[in-house]
Amino acid sequence: MRLIVNNVSRNTCYLNSNMYFRLSGKRHKAKYPKVMKNMKRNLYVLLFASIVVSSSCRKDDPTFNAINPPVVVNPVTPPVTSADSNLVMGNPSNATDNAANYSNYLIKEGYYSLSYNRDRGIPNWVSWHVVSSDSGNTPRQDDFRSNPRLPSGWYRVDNLSYSSSGFDRGHMCPSGDRTVSVPANSSTFLMTNMVPQAPYNNQVTWAGLENYTRSLMSQGKELYVISGAYGEGGSAVSSGITNTIDNSRVTVPAKLWKVIVVLNNGSDDLNRVTTTTRVITIVLPNINTVNADWKTYRVSVDFLEQETGYDLLSNVPVNIQSIIEAQVDTL
């Protein structure tokens, strides 16, 4: 082993001194054009090779999937609003729409806003406002699809990315909160609004809280909801942990969470949040053996903030945050 190492280092030394000699010695001028010519040729070879490699990589792009051609869907037209009603309570992680911010990338979908994590292939959080006027008769569109709004070059999780994983495509902003129009409902089926969620967790416990949230609207309430996922490793069956799916491109989160600010219907919402405003917060494990009752997973916002490092409800005055964030809902 040592002999080989010595040979390698000696060869390296020889090459280095030879190059140095050629470039710095008397023969510098004579050899210069040849060196440049070789460099130029090598650059062309490299360029050609990288074109071949990058074009062969395009099969990873879901739009180049020959077996499963993409379903063409009319682009969702977001509603035109002056301010982002979905972020009234704040931007928990200070997400920005700069593509360099790939682990905390802000997407304003119109019907909800979110922070996306490129390398996890899932949102960090999704935030939305829901009032009774968001409810209509639009059926579930079920048009799960990749989000064309993601920066070019980013992997786009698509409708088949969770196939055979055992995990549900778990909505953050629920389809049931956006039934007033086809574009509104369709927007919730973008894969940037999904996390791999254990089926029982999604269909029973999580769905139970979604239904409860909507029942509050029939009691004259409007709601601000922020929902997300953190950690790594979940279980779609009774045992065993899965860390990633889709060839490691999608992280299975360990925990799912949701914060719901409950207000009476009205305007100027942020200023109506007081020290007695009801806030429901849950954190639950992404496993299939969760309790059916979401109420058993209630925690304080402060606990969630410690877990995630986010500042929830950051637009609420600090003196009010400190009180409502310490409470655990008991209703």
Ligand code: MN
């Ligand atoms: Mn769901």
Ligand code: MN
């Ligand atoms: Mn906070």
